[in-house]
């Protein structure tokens with residue numbers, strides 16, 4: 001199959017020029033001005049941006065949590081991702097207590113195989129990592145699962161103590177793995193929660209009020225300090241606030257290999273969402289919680305200055321009816337997480353480029369290239385270059401769209417951004433040369449997505 005994308009404005013993390021892009025089967029094979037080559041399919045991209053497919057390195061499809069499971073599976077979640085211009089996700093497999101790391105990953109392969117519409121990789125959440133299991137990390141790195149998430153939060157469920165964190169970081173650092181850290185001091189948070197419940201504070205807003213920014217900042221500080229002692233890099237996931245960002249900036253200014261992502265919810269939504277009528281606030285119960293609004297500009301500044309390298313979504317949807325409602329009388333029973341995989345690209349284009357906070361190159365870097373580099377996918381993914389996978393989005397930077405649960409494709413009954421109009425919309429999406437979205441319609445096939453064996457952490461950054 002030969003496809004020619006003509007007349008577009010090609011934008012990568014570093015370049016911005018007008019050119020045609022010729023694709024043979026799944027790879028980009030020629031890029032040049034006014035290409036005169038026969039093709040089976042010609043796509044006219046005049047007036048549009050031609051950008052690398054988005055990479056969302058933080059999703060949770062079918063994640064068991066709080067007695068239920070996140071409502072998107074690998075089919076619905078990856079189709080929704082494709083609609084929004086994301087052509088690769090990295091999802092988090094979870095190790096159950098007592099389970100081998102390989103078994104955990106096999107379970108996730110079984111969830112994803114034959115279902116995904118776009119390419120995908122896995123990180124592994126470890127919950128049980130005694131000394132004798134540590135060598136299994138190296139085996140997984142060899143199988144392309146080169147990053148591991150550990151939690152400083154959720155004692156008794158996900159939490160790893162400092163000894164385990166050090167052990168995991170030491171092993172990862174030695175073998176080219178990367179530790180992703182959920183950095184919140186869960187031990188202190190649990191005490192605060194206990195006191196709140198004893199005082200009868202059960203409404204959704206207490207989810208936020210029991211998780212102070214200092215608990216996150218302390219986690220980030222400790223994660224980076226342990227990584228320094230273990231001589232390993234560390235990647236902070238879903239960073240939400242200025243206090244935590246200060247810790248990352250300080251470390252990076254010292255030259256430490258500390259990296260961090262934030263998510264659209266922390267850039268566009270704020271604490272007041274928990275103050276809505278009735279149980280509405282439950283829609284926004286996620287960890288870390290939404291913060292006071294003034295944090296948002298600090299996070300945008302971090303994205304601009306590279307103290308934050310990536311925007312992921314932490315997509316972890318639970319329906320308001322029946323799932324979020326599990327916590328009607330007790331905020332600690334509300335499953336944590338929210339939907340987002342579909343609208344990351346448009347939200348960041350809108351808030352970033354259209355509103356003058358970042359350049360269009362930085363937009364590409366934050367939504368695609370940096371994740372490819374950090375998570376061992378570059379240059380196969382994350383750029384438009386000869387030899388790279390033809391994961392390409394034709395993006396209309398002038399189109400507007402209004403976000404709503406009534407039009408989105410995620411399998412969830414609400415949108416965090418209901419009624420918000422954004423500038424920037426995906427028109428056509430190619431995943432390894434196949435057109436998977438055309439004029440807003442899914443034209444791909446669930447099952448066509450490939451598992452990506454990722455490389456080791458190479459210090460691209």
Ligand code: URP
Nearest residue numbers: 182286287314316336337
């Ligand atoms: O609330 C969240 N973030 N749910 C997903 C699990 C996690 O901690 O990433």
Ligand code: ZN
Nearest residue numbers: 182237238287
């Ligand atoms: Zn987390």
Ligand code: ZN
Nearest residue numbers: 058060314316
């Ligand atoms: Zn997450």
